[in-house]
Every structure is written in structure tokens, then in C-alpha cells.
């Protein structure tokens with residue numbers, strides 16, 4: 001398919017040159033042992049966001065614009081994929097096989113960056129509430145040239161993913177959320193990046209960082225990074241999925257596995273005594289569950305658009321903003337930083353050059369009728 005090849009060449013052209021990772025500067029032994037390749041345009045800007053209506057704080061609200069981390073696709077998966085896809089390349093993989101919900105950003109990131117790097121991509125998608133955002137995600141997945149398989153419920157999705165893995169040429173499996181120790185180093189590095197910006201006077205050191213949390217990998221990376229810096233900053237994960245999947249124990253486990261990963265490779269890390277890691281999980285915004293629209297998250301959609309220039313959605317950005325409002329009310333004197341985790345590069349895909357017919361017939365029903373958000 002020549003158009004697809006053209007699209008892939010153009011995508012490759014949007015990949016950035018290499019950059020110095022603050023994490024590798026801090027622990028130079030890592031650079032030789034840890035797979036990494038550039039995908040992100042970083043540092044991402046950190047800017048004040050006075051535009052949030054109804055926010056009552058005096059300390060001010062800032063935002064870290066990871067939504068703009070790549071012109072191909074932004075958001076918080078990109079820093080992880082710099083490690084993950086480098087690992088896939090190092091292992092000689094040809095096909096990335098992954099699983100996620102219909103609206104999964106991790107699936108979209110796998111599809112877009114995987115294809116840009118020349119991998120074949122197969123994604124098995126489980127059902128979740130259908131929103132406009134989910135439709136845009138499906139079209140972006142299809143447009144990238146990934147092979148999409150409808151998984152249905154969790155059990156059939158797991159079976160179909162196993163089958164896809166069995167059939168794939170030199171497969172590399174990416175778990176839902178892509179949140180193991182290696183990729184999550186991307187958010188340890190992101191925290192060190194923010195510290196450099198604070199040192200340069202681009203923003204004050206935040207008392208609290210608010211970020212939507214699913215698998216907890218972003219919170220874990222940021223909290224470990226803050227501990228390495230000796231900052232008293234608390235990372236607040238706004239829970240956007242069920243408590244069984246997203247809780248303090250999961251985040252603590254992830255921090256522990258990153259610490260072991262670093263200690264095995266960087267003696268300097270082992271010798272350091274870390275202060276306590278500070279994080280909280282805020283459950284107030286999640287509502288009935290993952291991807292489920294709530295009145296507050298629906299109301300936040302246009303506010304997200306004022307903030308990052310593209311419509312928000314109810315799963316992540318809407319719930320994070322709804323929680324931020326509460327947190328700001330409760331802590332009016334604090335400096336709060338909202339970490340933007342949603343892409344603003346791709347959301348214009350309402351005008352995606354492919355339509356629902358680019359997807360396998362099993363997905364047609366997700367494009368029928370109106371949706372709530």
C-alpha cells in the first residue's frame with residue numbers, strides 16, 4: 001500500500017534527534033545498559049494555567065505540557081515508548097502485539113510509533129463505553145496501519161491476544177498500560193526534566209502535582225523522581241479506573257520494581273538513601289468506573305479544550321480537571337501543577353483521513369448512533 005508507506009515515511013520524518021536525558025546525566029552507568037531511543041520532543045513546556053474557571057487557589061496552577069510531546073501523538077505514553085520500543089528493537093522484534101480498551105491511548109501510541117519505526121502492529125481491543133474520543137482513537141489506530149482485532153470482554157480478549165501473539169512474526173508483547181519498570185523510567189526522567197526547568201526559573205517548585213492515574217506508572221515514576229530530587233512535592237494520582245487495579249499498593253510495587261531495576265544497573269543509585277516517596281491516590285472523580293462519563297467530567301471537556309486547544313474526554317483529562325478543582329479549593333495556598341497526559345497532537349482526528357470502513361466489520365457497531373460524551 002503506497003499511501004501507507006508514504007504516511008510511514010512522513011511519520012519517521014517527525015521523529016526527533018537524540019537528546020540528553022537528565023536521568024542518564026544523573027546515573028551515567030544507565031546510559032550504557034538501558035535501551036532508549038528518542039521519540040519525544042522534550043523538554044515539554046511548563047506554563048501557568050490561569051484559564052481554569054472556578055479555581056480558587058492563590059499559589060497558582062501550572063501545567064506541564066506533555067500533550068505536545070510529539071507532533072505524531074502526544075501524551076504520557078511517549079516517554080515510556082522511548083524505552084519500550086528501543087527494547088523491542090534491541091531484541092530483534094518485528095511485530096508489536098498489544099491489548100487495550102477501544103479508546104486506549106497505549107494502543108494508539110503503539111500503533112503510531114510502532115508503525116513509524118517499521119514494526120508490524122496487532123492490537124486486540126476490549127469493549128469499554130463508546131465515546132467520541134473512543135471513535136477518534138479507533139480511527140487513528142486504523143489510519144496508522146495497525147491490524148485491529150475486536151476482543152469483546154476481558155476473557156475473549158485475552159484468548160485472542162494469545163492467538164495473535166502465537167501467529168505473529170517475532171512478536172514483542174506490550175501489556176495494557178505499558179507500565180513495567182523499564183518504560184516507567186520515562187517519568188522518573190520527566191521529573192528530573194521539570195527540576196531543571198524549575199532551576200532555570202521557568203516555574204516554581206510545585207507543592208502538589210496532579211495527574212490522572214490508571215496503572216499508576218506515571219505516578220510511580222514522578223514520585224520516585226521527586227524522592228531522588230529530595231523535593232517535598234506530593235504526587236496526587238486522580239484515580240480513573242477500578243480500585244482493584246489502581247491503588248497505593250500497586251504504585252508502591254511499581255516504585256519498588258523501578259528501584260530494584262536502577263539498583264542493579266547503577267551502583268550510585270544503590271548507595272543513595274532516598275527520602276520517603278510522597279504520593280496519594282484521589283478516588284473522588286472516577287464515578288462508575290473506567291471510561292464512564294460523569295457529569296463533572298463531561299462539564300470539564302470544554303475546559304480541557306481551553307487549556308490544551310483540543311477537546312478533552314471523560315476518561316482521563318475530564319476527571320483529572322474535575323479533581324483538580326476540588327484539590328485547589330481544599331488547598332488554596334499551594335502551588336499545584338497539572339501534568340497533561342492527553343495528546344493534543346492527534347485529537348483533530350475528527351477529520352481523520354480514514355472512516356469506520358477502514359476498520360474490520362466487528363467494529364462497525366461502535367460508530368452507530370449518538371454517544372453521551
Ligand SMILES: *Cc1c(COP(=O)(O)O)cnc(C)c1O
Pocket residue numbers: 075076077105106177179212213214215216217218219316317341342343
Ligand atoms: C495512560 C494514561 C493515563 C494513565 O497513566 P498510568 O501511568 O497508566 O497511570 C492518564 N492519562 C492519559 C491521557 C493516558 O493516556
